[in-house]
Amino acid sequence: MPTDKIPVLEVSDIQATVLRPRPSPYRGQYVVLRIDDAAQGREMLRRIIPYVAPADDWWLPTLPGWMGIAFTYHGLEALGLPATSLKTFPQEFREGMASRASILRDVGDSAPANWEYPFGTRDMHVAIAIYSKDEESLEATLALARQSHHDLPNISVVYRLRFSELPNGCNPFGFKDGLHNPNVEGSGAVVHPGSGRPVKAGEFIMGYPDELGATAISPEPEVLRRNGTFVAFRKFHMRVAAFRHYLREQAASPEDEDLIAAKMVGRWRSGAPLALAAEQDDPELGADQDRNNAFGFGDDMHGLKCPFGAHIRRVNPRDALKNELVATNLHQFLRRGTNYGPPLPEGVLEDDGAQRGGVFLLIGVHQRQQFEFVQSQWITDGNFISHGREEDPILGNSGGEGFFTIPKRPVRRRLHGLPQFVAVQGGEYCFMPGLRALKWLAGLEAGPTAE
């Protein structure tokens, strides 16, 4: 059971990416490295550690930007982590995300066979996220990142993706994003009304008790796991023209288009939640951090305001499942998202062929209970809300056969033939160590006896 004592989080040892929001506006790049020589990998790590931001000081005034760093299973292996330690990592991390495709319903266009290189291969070792405020700072930070390996021939860059904030802080579909994250107990983050009751830090960071009162005992050794966590990295292509086109086809008027879109997400494009603004958008509410999360679904048990199947109600049912045998706090994770690609100009309904979408970092210690549970039980299945095979209208993967139920009186509205609006283009589980653990990894001696 959860303890009442609130542990003091070692925020100077936890990576900023775990606990702190990205800057706004932001510009950045994901870089993936492959290590073909363990000693060079550790040298690269030693050089990069000074730029990895801790959660207590993530805008170091002396630096133009900051970095987060995480490792795949094959990355830890390539760094020379002994097998005795590697085998203590959780199963999903050891197997890799591509091997979990049937559980995650990564099929059809989203199947690993269609992922971009190096996702799903043994070549993805180190993932680095570089965040800056503007282009100039980004260039300067990228130069620092390059210096970490430019003279190390056995370290190669196998992937790069630029990302940046879209106008008004929206995602490519036009919805305001980054509005809700769980309230991590003891994290020192600003708590707004509606953040929910504090969730025990051990759900998100190792070294502290979790919601069941347990503190992680693996991976081993302790110095490696302390203040570390796991990240489910997911890259999505978003079919913006198809989304707009579908709304146009289904709607009786422009207002109806906005309403259907809001019903699918559970919020209007401004961020205003349907639970508080059921009839029409309220941009002031959407922009008000003290109000835009101050809601539950417990007073909407017929789904007349926010459909049961809406994205935000599925992925976080808040108080709507409180009478069920589901402990919703065991299925929360932190979300750090970024957008890539140019926005599709307003009003355009034809695809212009550009690559655009979002990258999500879903962060938590118990990925099987967190990301994997939500993805397999709440996003790609409708049983928990008595909706049979109905999937999340935004993330569903039914390839044109999807449907979406909007409760309404006297008769419900049901949309058919939902196209697949997003396709997974890559994903992987990564381990994001604390700063002391990074130094420990960088100091590993080569060979299986090192510890």
Ligand code: HEM
């Ligand atoms: C292209 C893919 C996705 C799109 C377009 C999308 C869109 C959105 C939007 C517009 C919101 C509301 C604003 C906010 O709180 O940030 C939201 C919230 C959320 N999304 Fe997604 N999302 C996507 C993928 C995912 C994935 C893969 C997951 C997890 C498996 C997820 C989990 C969540 C959660 C937990 C929330 C917060 C719900 C709440 O408590 O209010 N989303 N998403």
